Amino acid sequence: MTTSPDRPLVPSTLLDAIEPRTLDDWLARFATPEWRGRFIEGWLFEGAPERRAAERQLAAAGVRARLRSAYKPLVHWCIEEWPACSTGERPVTALVRYPVHPAASPRRFLLEAYPLAALVPDCEFIFEAGSSERHYEIDLVFPGGARQSHRVFAPNRVRPDVTGTPQLCPSGWLRAGTADGAGDLLDAAQDTEFECLFWCAVDAVRSHPWPRQEPYFERLDLRVDLPGYECRLDVGHECVSTYEAMHEDLYFGLLEFFQKHSGRPPGDRRLQPGQIVPDVRRAAPGTAPRVRVELRAFDTGAQDAAAWADTDADQPLEALGKAPSAARIALELDLLGGDAFVARSRQGRSIGWRYLHGSRFPVLVSGGQHANETSGVVGALRAGHALAAQPGAHFALLPLKNPDGYALHRELGAHHPCHMQHAARYTALGDDLEYREGAPLYEREAVEQALAVSGAQLHLNLHGYPAHEWTRPLTGYIPLGFDLWTIPKGFFLILRHHPGWDGRARELLERVAAELRNVPGLPEFNARQMALYERHAGPLTFEQIHGTAVTVSETPHGTPVTLITEFPDETVHGEAFRFAHGAQCAAVLAAERAWQDIMAGR
Structure with missing residues (x-):
């Protein structure tokens, strides 16, 4: 693809600006004689150590201040202030009435309280919709029957998002008064440097x-x-x-x-x-x-050159604790053998895949469509080696469909290895390659080639999703269009099929879900995550088969049957990553085995 003259190839700066630090501004404003003896409450987007240090500086100036987090305020109250009010005892019951605001989803503030239901050991949480628009109301019951009640402010304001749609968003806030908790001098939203x-x-x-x-x-x-x-x-x-x-x-x-x-x-x-x-x-x-x-x-x-260092390049696939380099992926494909094929990405990177021809019914195994979902890449490679060892092996293996996004994931991961890195999700063109229609096809060409060469009627497409809460606090908190993916709900299966293939597709789903029960630790993992999901996001709207959440839809696109795996892997490392790609591999092997029986009419 050529780049037209109005798309510069040299750096072009659109903005280079600084903003004053909100905490410094507040210190300069309130650590003055006219505020001596006053009471200040502030909410902003800084950590507890910095807020405590600022409180001490204000105290030295004669100002009683309490500075809190504007982001997930109930969770931070639980961490920072609950111990101080509990007199050394943990409550056994907590009734939480969460705010409900007309400009937000009814469960918005229940989601913002995540993962409170699992955060305090041996405390039973009861969540109810409250009558306040900006306050959580908490009733605590302690061993022996002692009770306490608290109100926790959730500073929010309605403002237009990037496209102009009004959204209720967490906001900085200041409250100042002549008495503790009073706002007779000031009580209003404040712009912070974060915003x-x-x-x-x-x-x-x-x-x-x-x-x-x-x-x-x-x-x-x-x-x-x-x-x-x-x-x-x-x-x-x-x-x-x-x-x-x-x-x-x-x-x-x-x-x-x-x-x-x-x-x-x-x-x-x-x-x-x-x-x-x-x-x-x-x-x-x-x-x-x-x-x-x-x-x-x-x-x-x-x-x-800016990517994270490869520290486990000499480890076998099953021992990898983080996503491998592109060179390691290419090496594993070479070891697999079969017919080699290569397509090119938008940035010119190789998209290698292999085809092994045999007597079994063919399948396509792919990973890395969304390149920040990396457990599927290793799971696909592991499954490829296992499938190749079978007599009559017949499959195409395309472990990394989006190498440009994968490179960006490794670049950003050098600084934040545990972040979701959704900027690496799509291709260097910015699109989702599955939906690409026009030439040049780039990454999409590899998928089309693999399907044409193999003749596969089953596509095993390995994906992932966030392993921890996914939020967008600056534009409404809940990610627009992804409200079902905000918190983990275990290893999840999505099945798509052509008209007339529903029976075979359903049988495949049943058999894969049944085999996944045999993956050590996976049933418990799924149950634990689904239970916490339901406490904060409401009842699961998905069907469950043998303890695995699933969704089924009919579509004329793609292969007659497509099974998409979704493991919460963004972004885990170490033993959690090994567990993730082990589950991905197990799903592929279970599906390929079941497919042989289904297509043979057994």
């Missing part, structure tokens, strides 16, 4: 004169340095991170802007704006919060 940096970046992109023809750029870099925080929770892989939240909001918010600019309908995955790359990091001590927005050309060499 301002985001909207500065968005406004710079929205005001740029973009061409009408896609793609609009090669790479749109958004570097943000902010005084945020990460708070790991003792529940699964949960971590409250303002850096990750900013990444998600920038990436998906700008996708939504470019969808509107293009005239496409919301959520159209054929959109090809180019590669949107938010890189959000902690600001260095003493430096101002900063945002830079630049248009850049692709530089695969520099990108690959």
Whole structure:
């Protein structure tokens, strides 16, 4: 593909701006004689150590202050303030009445309280919709019958999102008074640097004169340095991170802007704006919060050099604790043998795949369509080696369909290895390759070739989804269009079939789900995640077969039967990653075995 003159190949800066740090501004404002003896409550997007330090500085100036997190305020109250009010005892029961606001989903604040139901050991949580629009009301019962009641403010305001739709969003807030808890001097939402940096970046992109023809750029870099925080929770892989939240909001918010600019309908995955790359990091001590927005050309060499270091390159596949390099994937394909095929990505990277011809009914095994979902890549390679050892093996193996996104995942993961990195989800063109229709096909060509060469009527398409909560606090909290994927619900199966294939498809699903019960630890893993999901997101709307959540739909597209696996793998490492790709491999082998019987009429 050529790049037209209005898409610059040299860096072009759209924005380079700094914002004052909100915490510093508040200290300068309130640590003055006129505020001595007053009471200050503030909510902002900084971590507990920084807020406690600021409280001590204000106390030294004679101001009684309490600074709280504006992001997930009930969870932070539980971590930071609950111990102080519990007199050393843990409550045995907690009744939580969560806010309900007319501008948000009825369960919005119940989701924002996640994973509270699993955060406090030996405490039974009861959640009910409350009557307040911005307060959680908590009744605690302690051993021996003692009771306490608390109200926790959830600072939010309605503001338009990137495309102009009103959304209820967490916000900075200040309350000042002449008595503790009073707001007689001040009680209002405040712009914080977290919010301002985001909207500065968005406004710079929205005001740029973009061409009408896609793609609009090669790479749109958004570097943000902010005084945020990460708070790991003792529940699964949960971590409250303002850096990750900013990444998600920038990436998906700008996708939504470019969808509107293009005239496409919301959520159209054929959109090809180019590669949107938010890189959000902690600001260095003493430096101002900063945002830079630049248009850049692709530089695969520099990108690959910036990737995380490969520390387990000599490990066997089943022992890999993180996603392997592209070189390791190519090596495994060489070891597999069979007929070799190669397609090319938008950035010119190789998309290698193998075809082994035999007497069995053929299947296509693929991974890495969404390149930040990496357990499927290893699961596909492991399954490929196991299938190749069978007499009559007949399959095509395409373990990494989106190498450009995969390279971006490894680049961003060098700084935030446990983040979801959704900017790496789609291709370097910015689209979902499954939905690509027009030439040049690039990554899509590999899929089409593999189906044509193999003749497979079953496609085993290995995917993943977030292993911890996925939020967009700057544009409404719940990710637009992905409300069913916000928190983990175990290993999940999606089955699609052509008209007339429903019987065979259903039998495949039943048999795979039955075999997955034999994966050590998987039934318990699924049950645990689904139970916590239902506490905060409501009853599962999906069918369950043998303890696995599934969904089935009829479509004329793709192979007659497509089985999509969804393991919560974004982004896990170590033993959790090994568990993930082990489950992916088991699903492939179970499906291939079942397919032989189904197609033979056995």
